[in-house]
Amino acid sequence: MPKDERERQILDKLTAIQDKLLLLKRDRTQYIRSQDVMVLHDQLVEQVRQLNEIRKGEHKGENRLDKVLESCLQLISLFFMTIGRTSEVPAAYALTSTIKRLLDHLTEARLFSAKDLTSISNTLDRLEGILANDEPHHSPYLAELLAHRCARCKSTLAKLREQLDQLDEPVQVVWERLISILRSMSLANTKSKFSTTEVLKLKAKLREIEESMVDGKFLGEDGQELRGSEAVAELLRRCLAWSDIVLERKGVIPDAFKDKYNILINIRNDLEKLSITQAWSLRETDLYDFQRQLDKIDEARVDGNWLDQDGNPAELYVQRTLLYLIRRSYGYIYHLMNSSEPVSEALLPIYNQLQTLKRCLIEVKNSGGVSSVRELYPYSMKLNSIDNMRVDGKFMVGDDIPEGQGSVSELLAECFELNYELRVAAEEAAERREDEESQSSAPQTTAS
Incomplete structure (x- = not known):
């Protein structure tokens, strides 16, 4: 527990906020509304402001208050995602927590691929973009905390990248393949029904890689040992040893x-x-x-x-x-x-229907379109029924105007555009057919 009486008071208020957030999370009887989330967000930010004033940048060890604060920040972040405000600072908090966990595990295991690092790097860039664009609208403490977390993650990421940079490109390819095989083997090891055949096939791939080595080394086209050969050879040994253990234990x-x-x-x-x-x-x-x-x-x-x-x-x-x-x-x-998705869960059913419609229309377009306008009737009727749900141009749920109106309207417009293109193409094709038929019938009439 905090020793400072003022921190204990903040802890009490944070605990109350946490309880409200958990109750709201468990309520499945209605959609989560933005206004309910924002009330709790504002209460949380006020407690964070007070805590910052008390500590003034000094923090002597973690206590119960920090744990509850972390829980509240995590929940608020997930609520922001749920209501569709995914491009705002609070929404980014939970993602940085997960990225930090992933990076810590990658560092500990020393088993990662370039794809892992690229994905995380792209996500961190996106979060920094959110921070740059949205910072003035949110608590400076939250913005500062997020910036600090992103910087720490980027620092860890850079160290991991250095490890891969020590491998020449040909052995990097082998490294990636070994990581993929190792993960496939670990997946096979945790399936409900263990398959010896599956693991043996993966082990055979490891043996293929082993056979490509010369005297236990990976050599370049010039016959010289490639940089990083030793590290990849060690990983191969670990993979082979793990395959033997997995085959012996069979998931037990x-x-x-x-x-x-x-x-x-x-x-x-x-x-x-x-x-x-x-x-x-x-x-x-x-x-x-x-x-x-x-x-x-x-x-x-x-x-x-x-x-x-x-x-x-x-x-x-x-x-x-x-x-x-x-x-x-x-x-x-x-x-x-x-x-x-940047859409409130209240609008997700409509958004998902439009996503499905868009995929179907694109598939129809890519497969050559439709032979007649009549084939587009089901799509047109569905699009019109969704369009008619709008009130003054907005999708309402009761008296609420949920977040994500722009995303849903944009998707609806894309579907209408695709449907229109298909209809025009079908009409033009029908006209061409009529012209061809009339031309082909003209000479016959003359001959008769």
């Missing part, structure tokens, strides 16, 4: 760590389903519960490993299996946050 986890394993398997599977059905089933605030569970298990490690009830560390097989599940789950959360 000791009872002492079975509970943790089952929790992580369920989290991974649930997040995987969400990543497939995201557009129709995800409420971003749901990710909070997954994060809390993962953070709790991740932070329970002692010197990087978990201990059983007797204080004995998990063996290598268990440790790597659990870490894979945690990292995979954080990866799914990162993907789901990154893919959050």
Whole structure:
């Protein structure tokens, strides 16, 4: 608990805000409204301002207040995503937390690909863009905190990139392939039904790479050892050793760590389903519960490993299996946050219908269009029915005007444009056919 009486008062108010946020998150009877979120956001920002004045930049160790504040900031961030305000500073907070987790794990494992780093780098650039454009509209503390987090993540990212830069391009390609095989093997190891055949096929790919080496080294076209050859050879040895362990254990986890394993398997599977059905089933605030569970298990490690009830560390097989599940789950959360649409959940059903319509119309266009205007009637009727839902040009839910009006209207306009192009093309094709028929029938009439 905080020792300062003023901090204890702030803690009480933050706890009340946290409770309200959790209640709002659990309420499935109605859509989350912007005004409800903004009231709690403003209350939170005021407590942050007061805390900043008390501490004046000095912070002597973390206490209970910091934990509750982190929880509130995380929840508010996910609420901003849920109401469609994805390009504002508060929405970026939760994503930086997940990126930091991912980077910490990549640093710890020393197993990452250039694609991993590129994706995270692009996301951080986007978050910095949000910060630059939106900073004047939000709490300077939140903006400062986000800028600090982005800077720390970029620093870690640069160090990881340095490690890949030490590899010549041909061995970088081998490195990427090994990372892909290793992850596929870890996935096979955590499937509900273990497949020996699948793992043996992956091991055969490792042997192919091993056979391409000369005296245990990767050589260039000039016969010289490539820079980074030793590091990639070491990774290959680790992959082969892991394949042997996986084939021996066949996905069986000791009872002492079975509970943790089952929790992580369920989290991974649930997040995987969400990543497939995201557009129709995800409420971003749901990710909070997954994060809390993962953070709790991740932070329970002692010197990087978990201990059983007797204080004995998990063996290598268990440790790597659990870490894979945690990292995979954080990866799914990162993907789901990154893919959050700039539309309130109240408008998502309409937005998703339009997304589907757009994909269908593009598919029709790419496959040669329609033979008659009549074939476009179902699309036209659906578009008109959605357009007629607008009141004074806005999509209303009750008396509310949910966030994301511009995105939905823009998508609707794109669908109308595609539909119009297809109709014009069909009409022109019909006219051409009529002209051809009339021309072909003209000589016959003369001959008769």
